[in-house]
Amino acid sequence: xxxxxxxxLLEAQAPGAWELYQKEGASREITRTANQSCETxxxxxxFAARWWDPALRFAAASSAAGLARLxxxxxxxxxxxxxxxxxxxGRSDRPPSPGPPEAPxxxxxxxxRLVSAxxxxxxxxxxxSVRRGRSLERVRNAPGLDVSWSAKALTGFAAAVGRRxxxxxxxxxxxxxxxxxxxxxxxxxxxxxxxLPLSERATAVERGEWLxxxxxxxxxxxxxxxxxxxxxxxxxxxxxxxxxxxxxxxxDATSEAPFDGEGTPSRRVxxxxxxxxxEPLHDLSSARRAGARPTGHxxxxxxxxxxxxxxxxxxxxxxxxxxxxxxLASVKRGxxxxxxxxxxxxxxxxxxxxxxxxxxxxxxxRAQSPVAAARARGRLSELLRRVAALSPGEExxxxxxxxxxxxxxxxxxxxx
Amino acid sequence: MSxxxxxxxxxxxxxxxxxxxxxxxxxxxxREVTVVWRDGEAVETRFVSTEALAxxxxxxxxxxxxxxxxxxxxxxxEAVRELQTGLGRAPIPLRPAPATTSPQQESAPAVERxxxxxxxxxxxxxxxxxxxxxxxxxxxxxxxxxxxxxxxTRRLLSLEGSFTAASRRGDEARPFSFHSxxxxxxxxxxxxxxxxxxxxREVPTPGPEGETDAVLAAGSAVMLFHEIxxxxxxxxxxxxxSGLQEARLAVSDLEVRDDxxxxxxxxxxxxxxxxxxxxPVKLLDAGRLAGRLTSRASTERLExxxxxxxxxxxxxxxxxxxxxxxVIVSAGGVTREEMARRLGQGLWIEEFAGGSVDLAxxxxxxxxPRARRVRRGRLAEEHGPGMLAGxxxxxxxxxxxxxxxETHPYRGLxxxxxxxxxxxxxxxxxxxxxxxxxxxxxx
Numbered sequence: 001x002x003x004x005x006x007x008x009l010l011e012a013q014a015p016g017a018w019e020l021y022q023k024e025g026a027s028r029e030i031t032r033t034a035n036q037s038c039e040t041x042x043x044x045x046x047f048a049a050r051w052w053d054p055a056l057r058f059a060a061a062s063s064a065a066g067l068a069r070l071x072x073x074x075x076x077x078x079x080x081x082x083x084x085x086x087x088x089x090g091r092s093d094r095p096p097s098p099g100p101p102e103a104p105x106x107x108x109x110x111x112x113r114l115v116s117a118x119x120x121x122x123x124x125x126x127x128x129s130v131r132r133g134r135s136l137e138r139v140r141n142a143p144g145l146d147v148s149w150s151a152k153a154l155t156g157f158a159a160a161v162g163r164r165x166x167x168x169x170x171x172x173x174x175x176x177x178x179x180x181x182x183x184x185x186x187x188x189x190x191x192x193x194x195x196l197p198l199s200e201r202a203t204a205v206e207r208g209e210w211l212x213x214x215x216x217x218x219x220x221x222x223x224x225x226x227x228x229x230x231x232x233x234x235x236x237x238x239x240x241x242x243x244x245x246x247x248x249x250x251x252d253a254t255s256e257a258p259f260d261g262e263g264t265p266s267r268r269v270x271x272x273x274x275x276x277x278x279e280p281l282h283d284l285s286s287a288r289r290a291g292a293r294p295t296g297h298x299x300x301x302x303x304x305x306x307x308x309x310x311x312x313x314x315x316x317x318x319x320x321x322x323x324x325x326x327x328l329a330s331v332k333r334g335x336x337x338x339x340x341x342x343x344x345x346x347x348x349x350x351x352x353x354x355x356x357x358x359x360x361x362x363x364x365x366r367a368q369s370p371v372a373a374a375r376a377r378g379r380l381s382e383l384l385r386r387v388a389a390l391s392p393g394e395e396x397x398x399x400x401x402x403x404x405x406x407x408x409x410x411x412x413x414x415x416x
Numbered sequence: 417m418s419x420x421x422x423x424x425x426x427x428x429x430x431x432x433x434x435x436x437x438x439x440x441x442x443x444x445x446x447r448e449v450t451v452v453w454r455d456g457e458a459v460e461t462r463f464v465s466t467e468a469l470a471x472x473x474x475x476x477x478x479x480x481x482x483x484x485x486x487x488x489x490x491x492x493x494e495a496v497r498e499l500q501t502g503l504g505r506a507p508i509p510l511r512p513a514p515a516t517t518s519p520q521q522e523s524a525p526a527v528e529r530x531x532x533x534x535x536x537x538x539x540x541x542x543x544x545x546x547x548x549x550x551x552x553x554x555x556x557x558x559x560x561x562x563x564x565x566x567x568x569t570r571r572l573l574s575l576e577g578s579f580t581a582a583s584r585r586g587d588e589a590r591p592f593s594f595h596s597x598x599x600x601x602x603x604x605x606x607x608x609x610x611x612x613x614x615x616x617r618e619v620p621t622p623g624p625e626g627e628t629d630a631v632l633a634a635g636s637a638v639m640l641f642h643e644i645x646x647x648x649x650x651x652x653x654x655x656x657x658s659g660l661q662e663a664r665l666a667v668s669d670l671e672v673r674d675d676x677x678x679x680x681x682x683x684x685x686x687x688x689x690x691x692x693x694x695x696p697v698k699l700l701d702a703g704r705l706a707g708r709l710t711s712r713a714s715t716e717r718l719e720x721x722x723x724x725x726x727x728x729x730x731x732x733x734x735x736x737x738x739x740x741x742x743v744i745v746s747a748g749g750v751t752r753e754e755m756a757r758r759l760g761q762g763l764w765i766e767e768f769a770g771g772s773v774d775l776a777x778x779x780x781x782x783x784x785p786r787a788r789r790v791r792r793g794r795l796a797e798e799h800g801p802g803m804l805a806g807x808x809x810x811x812x813x814x815x816x817x818x819x820x821x822e823t824h825p826y827r828g829l830x831x832x833x834x835x836x837x838x839x840x841x842x843x844x845x846x847x848x849x850x851x852x853x854x855x856x857x858x859x
Contacts, residue, residue: 040482
């Protein structure tokens, strides 16, 4: 069964209104603990078709023959008619098949040593998993689109346990490295997350400045992401300035892939332009509903699911970046949030947030004492308006789509 | 089955010649249909059909696994070859792939039948809604080296989303989730669960803060015991329960077991993903800590007998981990009214939206979307979303003697994620009264 045969099947079901997606992926993963190791090699191929007859239909299979068998089944299932989006056109060269990836580096001993040194022996690396993956994706559609692209990534997670006296704390930190493995930063994050909560001290600062570590900023930005893909904004967000005028929020996945999961070219979009809400992110369907151009934000998290409208690589941008060291020095009295200890709660509809974090009290630009757990909660709109400064983007986190972290300083926050 | 068991055995058995070695092949075929429902209309239908094969080798602390999304003889040879190459052994020779067999006929899923049933249920009970209905059929064949091959199939149904329900001061959106193996009674059970969820209620007030006693009713205590017993007792986990074998931790009428053989519950299965038939495992026996959940890979001895059948893989390409399945709490003799009277002041909770446990710290959290205040033994006002929190050992100590008389399956729990590996779980429990938990409202 060739893709051409599937294309003919789809054309018969929905003339001029179909899309065929194909993915080949391979990965190698090494998971290590102190006394166990697991090496995993995965190869996956997947096919997915969407068509509008004019009801939206989706079918996916791990083989072309499997997909061909599903198409008539899906075509006969109940589904309500809907608008057919305007499908993109264009062609690109097909990159060579990525081939099997190399084995990822075994970094367990080195990271274990760094974690131990950074925590003065209080934290122990319990597990490290590093995965190197490569993929080749292709999208074709009825109007003649045929684009392909390849991608590679080095991702994984590290887990550690901190112990002090009879108390213990466990944490697991995901990472994604774009270049060389950034082990010192990972070790520091693991140590903070596993040892700071052991201090059992509450914050002495009830109200003051809040300095957010890159991972905490990324979580806040990830919590805001649905704002940029919503058809209608909550009143507080639509009212006026969201952030101070020197700060913007950008989604730019051009460095990741030249196209999104629907074949629309990736491009840079200012979702918050100098403080105010800018251009929304659109996939094909939402662009059709809004009468706008798609922005390349139809995201496929797997070939098994249809593309969803989502941010792809979101990050803060500022006209006046300040280094993390200078941000710390500028804190008169506040708390540095080193890591979240519970998922950030963001209620965009009702303009509320709640963050539980572990960190360090900062007075006159100097770290004073650890804070085992603190809570900041209130209005999201106030939190955003009170952003005083931020550092240049430092790192991207898979949440699950990529979100950039930067050190962020917020004025006048209450802590519990 | 498209793989000949004798061919698989010939391929995999040379890898397990040394004693203390595990070698196996797992094959999965998954068919899934999802219908998105909005206000009585099926607006989108998705069909997914996947196949995957994984070959695994394990000896002492070293494990290797190769997975492919192709289930045929050449896929098997490719996986075994890669495993052999990784182990530094001479790989089996490549052979041209045999002629492909004629395509299998996809079994027509029961979409039409279910669409009629769902349309009727929704129109009567929750006409305004956004639900995602999924029916998946997962067939797994396990070929362990040195043992006969085993096969099992599960058909699992889920309905998740939200609907608009009437409350005394207007409409409100309520979340709803229901997970059950597909059977003749599933539709009736779904109807009953949705009817209960759609009952008119008071407008909730913000949740309480501080310390509270609570009755976990309608089977929802499954969530508590899943977090504070099932996870800590997965082999290899280090938690406050480690080293407390046979210690008395709770009242003597508290009996909790993990039972994967309960196929009427979402987490049940006939064989685990290492080819071992599961056995019910007592986690708490008359208040004393009893067994642990083990897999072949997690035990010192790698024999099949050392495992109690809890080696589970989320995906075929994942290494098996010891995981829980269905948490079953034995019933007592207390009626619902008596339970409320015993509670006196506190919270009456019938559903949880999620939970987590920090094994190293020994603490847990359970998120509830709403709760009823109980005053002087009577149900009073409604509270909005909140969180119960506590520590494992004190929570077990604070479970009151006298459990509810009826055991209810808790269909709201369907999936459990541990380190990103998601497996089906569920359980059944009577009403449970627990004292001195921390509670607070949440966003």
